[in-house]
Amino acid sequence: MPITIETYYSYDWNDRLSRYHRQEILDFLGIRKFIESNQEEIQDWLCQTIFPQGLSTSEALEYTYDWLHQNKIHRPAASQLDKILTASYSRFEKSLFENISNGLSDDSKDIINYCLEDKIESMNFTLLKSDPGKVSLDSVLKEIEKLEFINGLELPEQQLSSLNPKIMSRIRSRTLSETAWELKRHPSSIRYVLMSVFFYSRRIEIIDGLVELLVQIIHRLSVKAEKKVTKTLMQDFRKVYGKDILLKRIAEAALNNPDSTVKEVVYLVAGLQVLSNLVKEYKSSGKGYQKEVHKIIRSSYGSHYRRMVPKLLDCMEFCSNNTIYRPILDTLRWVKAHKDSGRQYYYLSDNLPIEGVVRPKYHEITIEIDDDGQRRINRINYEICVLQVLREKLRCKEIWVEGANRYRNPDEDLPQDFNINRIFYYKDLGITLDACKFIDDTRESMCKALYSLNKSIPGNKQVRLLANNKNHISLSPLTEQAEPVNINRLKGQVQTTWPMTSLLDILKEADLRIGFTECFRTQRSSERLHRNELQKRLLLCLYRLGTNTGLKRVSVGRHGVGYKELLHVRKSYIYKSA
Numbered sequence: 257m258p259i260t261i262e263t264y265y266s267y268d269w270n271d272r273l274s275r276y277h278r279q280e281i282l283d284f285l286g287i288r289k290f291i292e293s294n295q296e297e298i299q300d301w302l303c304q305t306i307f308p309q310g311l312s313t314s315e316a317l318e319y320t321y322d323w324l325h326q327n328k329i330h331r332p333a334a335s336q337l338d339k340i341l342t343a344s345y346s347r348f349e350k351s352l353f354e355n356i357s358n359g360l361s362d363d364s365k366d367i368i369n370y371c372l373e374d375k376i377e378s379m380n381f382t383l384l385k386s387d388p389g390k391v392s393l394d395s396v397l398k399e400i401e402k403l404e405f406i407n408g409l410e411l412p413e414q415q416l417s418s419l420n421p422k423i424m425s426r427i428r429s430r431t432l433s434e435t436a437w438e439l440k441r442h443p444s445s446i447r448y449v450l451m452s453v454f455f456y457s458r459r460i461e462i463i464d465g466l467v468e469l470l471v472q473i474i475h476r477l478s479v480k481a482e483k484k485v486t487k488t489l490m491q492d493f494r495k496v497y498g499k500d501i502l503l504k505r506i507a508e509a510a511l512n513n514p515d516s517t518v519k520e521v522v523y524l525v526a527g528l529q530v531l532s533n534l535v536k537e538y539k540s541s542g543k544g545y546q547k548e549v550h551k552i553i554r555s556s557y558g559s560h561y562r563r564m565v566p567k568l569l570d571c572m573e574f575c576s577n578n579t580i581y582r583p584i585l586d587t588l589r590w591v592k593a594h595k596d597s598g599r600q601y602y603y604l605s606d607n608l609p610i611e612g613v614v615r616p617k618y619h620e621i622t623i624e625i626d627d628d629g630q631r632r633i634n635r636i637n638y639e640i641c642v643l644q645v646l647r648e649k650l651r652c653k654e655i656w657v658e659g660a661n662r663y664r665n666p667d668e669d670l671p672q673d674f675n676i677n678r679i680f681y682y683k684d685l686g687i688t689l690d691a692c693k694f695i696d697d698t699r700e701s702m703c704k705a706l707y708s709l710n711k712s713i714p715g716n717k718q719v720r721l722l723a724n725n726k727n728h729i730s731l732s733p734l735t736e737q738a739e740p741v742n743i744n745r746l747k748g749q750v751q752t753t754w755p756m757t758s759l760l761d762i763l764k765e766a767d768l769r770i771g772f773t774e775c776f777r778t779q780r781s782s783e784r785l786h787r788n789e790l791q792k793r794l795l796l797c798l799y800r801l802g803t804n805t806g807l808k809r810v811s812v813g814r815h816g817v818g819y820k821e822l823l824h825v826r827k828s829y830i831y832k833s834a
Contacts (some may be wrong), residue, residue, distance in 0.1 A: 282330065289331045291325075293341055298323065303351065303634040310422025313341040335761070352423075353449045359412025360448055367409055368451045372436045379405045380434045384458060388465050396564045399466055401569050406459045416456045425833075430779045433827040437818065463572065463660045470568045473561055474581035474647040499554040550621050550637070558636050565643065568593040573658035574646075577667060581654055583609035589644050601632045604799070608633055615640045760799050767795060776829040793817055793825040 268274060288294075302321060305315045314584050320341065324331050331337070362366075371381055384402055399640055416424075431439070431454040439447055557565075574585055587609050601624075602608055610633075612620050622637045649655040654667045674681060679689065688694050712720055720730040772795045774809045778781070785793075796817060800810045807826065811819040 260782065285328070288625040288629070290330050290555050295328055297327075298340055299344040299347060301323065303342070303348040307345060308420060308423075310420035310426070313338075313345050315324055316345075318425050327471055332748045353445050356412055356415045356449045356452055357445045359415050359451060361410055363446055364409045365444075368448060372440050372447075372451070374606050381439070384455075385432065388462075388469065393560075393564050396466070396469055396568060399462055399469070402569055403462045403466070406455050406462070408777060411452055411456055416452065419453070424457055424780070426454060427455045429831055430832075433779045433831070460659060460661045463657060464662045466568055466572060467660060467663045470565070471574075471647050473565065473568075473648060474643045477553050477557055477561065478549070478644070481549045481556065541794075547621065550618070550640070553640055554636055557640055562636070562639075565639075570595065573654055575658055575665070576649075576655045577665070580612065581649060583647055584610045584642065584649065584655065588646070591642065593637060601626070602635060602638075603630060606633075607637070613645060614638065615645070620818055724789055759803065760795065763795055763802075764789055765797055767791065776834050778828045780828055781829060790825070790829075793822060794829060797822055797826045797830055800826075 282289075297775065298320065302316060302320070306319050311319070317337070320337065321331065321480050332340075379402070384405075388399045427450060431450045436452075439450060442450065456562070569588060574588055576582070576585060588610065604610075604623075610619075610623075618637070618641050622641055623631055624633055626632050626635055650657075650663060653663070655663045657663045670679075671681065680690055688697070699820065713721070718732040718734075720732075722728055722730050773791050776794055783790075792815065796813075796815065797807070799805070800807055800822075807822050808819050811817060811822055
């Protein structure tokens with residue numbers, strides 16, 4: 257019979273009959289009661305499927321609900337489910353740590369212990385965490401030394417490379433939040449894994465840093481040389497007008513007086529200053545300018561940068577997925593193999609690649625003619641051309657570096673089934689498979705954007721084009737808007753109500769209302785601090801960051817929290833992702 261709304265409200269949901277009805281409904285739907293064997297099934301499923309994806313226990317909760325729903329198992333109590341997730345994650349982490357630790361050799365473990373004990377003077381944990389700093393010979397050599405040290409550890413590559421990036425990042429953050437003394441206190445199985453993951457991820461960062469240093473060095477060579485040449489030429493540069501007529505007059509004067517001196521003929525047509533300006537104008541454009549720039553690049557590279565570039569190239573393995581760039585890779589291997597050679601010139605018979613390595617505008621500079629009339633290659637100029645092409649191809653990932661992250665193999669960025677479902681992915685991105693049409697559409701879009709920019713700049717009073725050497729575009733600051741009336745009234749009301757309220761009190765009140773400190777979780781394996789005490793320490797650390805006040809100064813207050821306690825919270829709880 258139909259059930260009315262009055263029957264629904266009069267039904268007793270807590271008596272024995274309602275429990276019987278609920279059980280009948282569950283039996284009818286085929287939903288089973290949660291038993292101990294289901295707990296084992298969930299733990300196995302979490303350890304083998306969910307946690308290897310890098311999910312935390314809180315993120316895995318929704319997946320667990322879905323698993324229970326699909327398997328028609330009644331959901332257990334929230335506290336029981338929380339214990340299952342915690343136990344499963346501990347089991348997964350223990351298995352993972354044992355797997356990585358067993359892959360380490362005894363020699364590698366000894367090196368890790370020495371590193372934490374600072375027994376290796378030139379390479380300790382604190383030094384390995386440091387960044388390279390500015391481009392210099394010392395910074396390059398120090399980074400190369402770090403990379404060689406990590407390469408000598410014989411890390412378990414297979415186990416570490418199969419780790420999910422989220423798990424890698426979590427373990428690395430945990431390692432960085434601890435000092436060497438704290439790491440030494442861990443059991444050996446945990447300590448070795450933390451350090452192995454740190455070294456593995458640090459090696460990737462160092463390789464990326466070295467590639468970035470190489471790119472900066474090559475860029476700096478060209479930029480500094482161009483600035484120096486431009487500055488020299490522009491000091492007393494005067495443009496010469498009517499060069500064609502002037503050249504005609506000089507030629508006529510020379511033909512009419514073939515036996516006279518230059519001073520008697522040419523200087524009467526064009527004075528010394530005019531000829532000097534003509535030479536400078538020639539040098540400031542075209543081949544003359546390029547030769548001056550390349551001369552300074554050669555001087556700078558040969559006297560300074562050539563001491564570090566071969567070392568950088570020697571510690572990196574360059575690769576490419578395109579056979580067009582094979583000559584560049586062959587040339588890089590040749591540069592590595594002949595880094596200790598003292599020869600200044602090589603001949604074309606030595607089979608050094610020219611096409612695709614030396615740009616046409618640098619052929620005259622790179623390929624010279626010796627006294628016997630044979631064509632030879634200037635080695636330093638050739639190396640400079642190789643480096644300039646290498647920088648260009650690294651930036652567009654036509655050439656990539658083995659073991660890097662930012663400069664990694666571009667094929668790794670594609671989905672694993674890209675070759676099979678290529679048409680689907682192109683369609684999903686809204687990109688045509690026709691390369692010519694794609695180029696035409698891109699060119700048309702860029703032309704429209706440039707036309708719009710060119711059309712709008714002359715009438716834009718906020719933008720000016722300057723002739724300075726450094727800043728060519730000047731943007732006028734926006735006009736300051738009047739402060740809204742309500743803001744002033746609100747400030748006055750706040751000042752009237754809370755005249756002596758500090759920023760820390762406001763921060764505390766905000767947390768009591770919205771609870772933002774709950775978002776900060778420890779990077780360590782467990783959390784032992786009571787949440788109320790942790791909340792106080794977090795607010796003090798955040799206040800310190802917001803006001804740029806030192807932790808030591810904050811710790812002097814009357815809150816009963818010392819400097820080391822605040823330092824521990826800052827390292828463990830306040831990090832970039834949090």
